[in-house]
Amino acid sequence: MSSTVTPMMAQYLEIKADHPDALLFYRMGDFYELFFDDAVAAAGALDIALTKRGKHLGDDIAMCGVPHHAAEGYFLTLIRKGHRVAVCEQLESPAEAKKRGYKSVVKRGVTRVVTPGTLTEDALLDARRHNFLAAYANVRGDGALAWVDISTGAFSVLECDVAGLGPELARLGPKEVLLSDAGEGDFGGIVEDAGAAVTVLGNAAFDSTSGEKRLNSVYSVKSLDGFGTFSRCEIAAMAAVVEYLDITQKGKLPLLRPPMREKRESAMQIDASTRKSLELTHGVNGGRSGSLLSVIDRTLTAAGARLLERRLSSPSRDLAQIGTRQDAVAWCLDRGDVAALLEDRLREVPDLDRALSRLSLDRGGPRDMTAVRSAIAQASLIADALPDDMPDVLAAAARDLTGQETLLALLDDALIAEPPILARDGGFIASGYDAELDEFRSLRDEGRSVIAGLQSQYVERTGVSALKIRHNNVLGYFVEVTATHSAKMLASPLSETFIHRQTTANQVRFTTVELSELETRILNAGGQCLEIEKRLYSALKDGILDQAPELFTLARALAEFDLSAALARLAREENWVRPVMTSEREFVITEGRHPVVEAALKPSGTPFVANDTDLSDEQIWLLTGPNMAGKSTYLRQNALIAVLAQMGAFVPAKAATIGIVSQIFSRVGASDDLSKGQSTFMVEMVETAAILNQADDRALVILDEIGRGTATYDGLSIAWATLEHLHEVNRCRALFATHYHEMTGLSDKLDGVANATVTVKEWEGDVIFLHEVKRGTADRSYGVQVARLAGLPKTVVDRAKVVLEALEKGEREGKQKAVIDDLPLFSAKPTPAPQKTAPSEVEARLKDVLPDDLSPKDALDLIYELRGLVKTSE
Structure with missing residues (x-):
């Protein structure tokens, strides 16, 4: 290293060497500063000025900086653009550094590495969605996926083979996934396809033997058996998560709830392309808008919203569980008076989970403590208002709402109503809670009155009414009397108390031990107040965290009440019904509706046309009809009704009876995947292959226009064979939309296939879409009429009619090739406008x-x- 390197820059380079893959935010006073390549990268990503600061090895040092109080927003921008941030703080004050020598550099160190999966601040997170960090481990061919939301402490794991990794990542939507060195090449592409950032850890982080010890230490147990029976690969995945948290949080682990072991077979399986097609939690633009979640969300708390997304993303296959959830919704629907009270209280419930997490990581503040206080208080009020006759799931939740009265009383006594955000600002401890703090506050805020009181005592003791306590910058506080009374003050016994300090022409000045001590206390009162509040804050935080498991349970109970009341309100407002769930293969929907499309139509006053479905006897419906008639909407609405039913919600229909659906597959529409070099047709075939290879007899499959991306007879043959495979091999329930009218004849050959069509009406050359689905077949596709409605030039539409008529005639007569050869060439000349005639x-x-x-x-x-x-x- 060059001898010209300054001590500060030497410190920076040393710290940076330990974090080469992160942008180092180096704290200097009120700013975080970045240097060298970090500065160049950050300035470009944040659109801030890039400057210079001195030289290093003869070259200018690039530099940029951001204010520390606004750093969170910059962190978020950098994280979204794929960067990691190492936050380097000052670990001592400049005054403390000077004690080691005049030119000593303030000690600094990285206190945290900010990554997509380790965010905790409200400003960086969507309060209504989880922010998962996941890890995938593969041990001798067995795979497992573990995931955690450190902002809430939720920690889960499940066994997951490679084939299931993509669907599970699509369900969870993690922001960051940890892979081992050995696994990056095998699984990195799957993770990137899911939209998550890939972080590679050494293979040692995934070692199950040392990992089990690490997990035992985190939970202070001798064995994980109390939490469940975990496989070696599950332990490896969980251990990698904990190892990464230790690295990024610099040893300060967040509160982690005991790991929950999930089973894939307990939930409806939905692959990534189906989730995208159905727009369950994300709309077509990738955001929340336009999704099913956005339409059904009536929750009032952040925790309730996150629970709703979890249930919607992972519908249950357990009949008993679905039934208990439906019972809770039905009870809230019937007990409108209680539901209204619940809603009033729930509106006041803060995000308890995230407040606890921030406190555990020392990123919280007094307002997080008041959030805990408010949550406990509202939970207690809700518990007091609940009746005894509640369904099981709500009765169990109600029992978890109480038991924190001691902590509530402590926080009520200790904290003011509206504290500041940061503990270092002080002023959040209530008066009367700590006598020492009250005394120092009195000195700090009422120093003059305290001095006046002491002066009155001295006047009374000496009998000198002219005695005054005064202050100047040289002597500080002192007792002053006129020269007339000086002899009395200098004589015993007063001289033992009053110590002579100065004599002027007309005055004599004294001090006392009591006055000196009081002066010191007044001057130091502000600092003492902050120190005392800091100590009290730490004690309160420890008291809260001691109750963390019970508080997490309370938070889950509040979320359960919120979700049940929200789904009841949704059912009441939108006229939804409770579906009948069975273990058989029924799928009967009466007057079903698409919830998202219906919501979109509502502002215009346009009614949604409801339709029936019955896949009980004939498990496959072959649906024909023109484009724009509503086939895709009809297909999707039945899939969405199944998802809503199995998450425990009511459904948009007049009535519904549904046998448990094990899997949902949807292939409705497709586009090129340019990143993989796949055409639309290839994407379509890949997705169709996945369906035919995976769907079991309890699956629900919806397919639209299979085979349309290739030549007519190729496409027809593929669609034909696909339908036969679904009927004969998969034996699943399916809705199969097609324009190949030739396939309608399959209903005569396959017992489980029925024809259905979306009706239209022709009127004076126009086609009117009725959006009604009924048994039967469509006689044609009305493509030319739809093209005219789309605005194609009239010459093109007229020419298309001529070609269509000729081709249909040729097909009927078996002379299609000859007909095509005989067709006159296209003429772009506009058709003459009809001559106007006199009115009749x-x-x-x-x-x-x-x-x-x-x-x-x-x-x-x-x-x-x-x-x-x-x-x-x-």
Whole structure:
């Protein structure tokens, strides 16, 4: 290293060497500063000025900086753009550094590495969504996925083979996934496809033997058996998560709830493409808007919203569990008075989970403590108002709402109503809670009155009414009397108390031990107040964290009440019904509706056309009908009804009976995947192959326009064979939409296939979409009419009609090739406009009619008159 390197820059380079893959935010006073390549990268990503600061090895040092109080927003921007941030703080004050020598550099160190999966601050997170960090481990061919939300402490794991990794990542939507060195090449592409950042750890982090010891230490147990029976690969995945948290949080682990072991077979399986197609939690633009979640979310708390997303993303296959959830919704729907009270209280409930997490990581403050206080208080009020006759799931939750009265009393006594955000600002401890703090506050805020009180005591003791306590910058506080009384003050016994300090021409000044001590206390009172509040804050935090398991349970109970009440309100407002769930294969929907489309139509007043579905006897419906008639909407609405039913919600229908659905597959629409070099047709075939290879007899499959991306006969043959495979091999329930009318004949050959069509009506050359699904087949696709509605030039539409008629005639006569050869070449000349003719007698008569002026008798007379004119014209 060059001898010209300054001590500060030497310190920076040493710290940076330990974090080469992160942007180092180096704290200097009120700013975080970045240097060298970090500065260049950050300035470009944040759109801030790039400057210079001195030289290093003869070259200018690039530099940029951001204010420390606004750093969170910059962290978020950098994280979203794929960067990691190492936060380097000052670990001592400049005054403390100077004690080691005048030129000593303030000690600094990285206190945290900010990554996509380790965010905790409210400003960096969506309060209504989880922020998961996941790890995937593969031990001798067995795989497991573990995930944690450190902002809430939720920690889960499940066994997951490679084939299931993509669907599970799609369900969870983690922001960051940990892989081993050995696994990056095998699984990195799957993680990137899921939209998560890949972080590679050494293989040692995934070692199950040392990992088990690490987990035992985290939970202060001798064995994990108390939490469940975990496989070696599950322990490896969980251990990697804990190891990474230790690295990024610099040894300060967040509160982690005991790990929950999930089983894939307990939930409805939905793969990534199906989730995207159905827009369960993300709309077509990737955001929340336009998704099913956005339409059904009536929750009032952040925890309730996160629970809703978890349930929607992972519908249950357990009949008993679904039933208990439905019971809770039905009870809230029937007990509107209790539900209204619940809603009033729930609106006041803060995000208890995230407040606890921030406190555990020392990123919290007094307002997080008041959040805990408020949550406990509202939970207690809710518990007091609940009746005894509640369904099981709510009765269990109600029992978890109480038991924190001691902590509530402590926080009520200790904290003011509206404390500051940061503990270092002070002023959050209530008066009367700590006598020593009250005394120092009195000295700090009422120093003059305290001095005046002491002066009164001295006047009374000495009998000198002219005695004053004064202050100047040289002597500080002192007792002053006139020269007339000086002899008395200098004589015993007063001289033992009053110590002579100074004599002027007319005054004599004294001090006392008591006054000196009081002066010191007044001058130090502000600092003492902060120190005392800091100590009290630490004690309160420890008291809260001691109750963390019970508080997490309370938070889950509040979320359960919130979700049940929200789903009940949704059912009441949208006229949804409770579905009947069975273990058989029924799938009967009466007047089902698409919840998202219906919500979109509501502002315009346009009613949604409801439709029936019955896949009980004939498990496959072959759906025909024109484009724009609503086939895709109909397909999706049945899948969404199944998802809503199995998450425990009511459904948008007049009635519904649904046998448990094990899997949902949806292939409705597709596009090129340019990143993989796949055409639309290839994407379609890959997704179709996945369905045919995976769907079991309890699956629900919805397919739209299979085979349309290739030549007509190729596409028809593929669609035909696909339908036969679903019927004969998969034996699942399915809705199969197609434009290949030739396939409708399969209903005569396959017992489980029925034909259905979306009806339309032709009127004066136009096609009117009725959006009604009924048994039967469509006679044609009306593609030319739809093209005209889309605005194609009239010459193109007219030419298409000519070609269509010729091709249909040729197909009927078996001479299609000859017909094509005989077709005249296309002419772009516009068709001459029809010549205007003189209006008929009927038209002339109607032109003079004013309908609003007609009485019923006049209208009837007019009809007879017009009828006569028609006969005359004939």
